[in-house]
Amino acid sequence: MLTTVDKAKSLLGISADDETDNGQLTLYLASATSAIETYCRRSFRLxxxxxxxxxxxxxxxxxxxxxxxxxxxxxxxxxxxxxxxxxxxxxxxxxxxxxxxxxxxxxxxxxxxGYVLPSDATPEKPQTLPESLELACVLFCQTLMRTPGVTSERVGDLAVSYSNDGEGLPAAVKSLVNPYKRWG
Structure with missing residues (x-):
């Protein structure tokens, strides 16, 4: 996966001690990784x-x-x-x-x-995966966690809309992964 469950929980504001949805979160992260690699036409793993x-x-x-x-x-x-x-x-x-x-x-x-993924990193062999790919995975995971069909959210004065242009990845995720896409 392009990130770890612990890093994703930290970025998503989920307590590290809360393990109730770890299985579901792992599935979403694996799905997000697969979708990003399919879109980019390549594997990122070393x-x-x-x-x-x-x-x-x-x-x-x-x-x-x-x-x-x-x-x-x-x-x-x-x-x-x-x-x-x-x-x-x-x-x-x-x-x-x-x-x-x-x-x-x-x-x-x-x-x-390829890159040393966060889950494969050790002190001797540190992570080399660009942080933008890791963030893209978490952002797409966040999209997958939402109720299907929801295209916008409002919390107080803050309103955020998410759109999908038909290729499966949200625009923010695409902008993060496009530099790593195999074009040839």
Whole structure:
């Protein structure tokens, strides 16, 4: 999940001692994480990837599924190791000055990419997930916790409206996650 139950409770103003709805809150956070990752067309969790491209791109850039790239452990073309490439880590791109030729039939990359999520963070390996993604998860969770169909709330002089433009994510959540969306 893009946040922990404890952090979400803190941001939502729920007492840390109140565990009555922890199961429901966990489900909402998992659903919010899934919706955000689906919208962004990527996973944010730090993991190992093995990508196979069956043809070169005829260009100098090879777009990988996961990013940011933490480490490329193996790069092969037609089963032969290569090292004449550079990584554009934050974009998940491998650059090769000579390009990725169209005749190169099997380009295989084994690499580690993604962010250390709050639930996976340790003192030795601190969280690297951007806070805006964590906040987006909590905001979407808050929307899911509301009564279905409610589009506005009023508390005293404060009025807040929530709209959904049909893609499943509220506008505030979209604005937070759009910089991390895979566009290609």
């Amino acid at each position: 993991q190992e990837y093995k990508d196979s491209k069956h043809d070169g791109t005829k260009g100098k850039y090879l777009l990988l599924e996961g990013y940011p790239i933490v480490q490329v452990s193996k790069m092969q073309i037609d089963g032969v190791d290569i090292s004449d490439y550079e990584t554009v880590a934050e974009k998940g791109i491998l650059f090769r000055r000579d390009g990725w030729k169209a005749l190169e039939r099997q380009i295989t990359v084994t690499y580690t990419a």
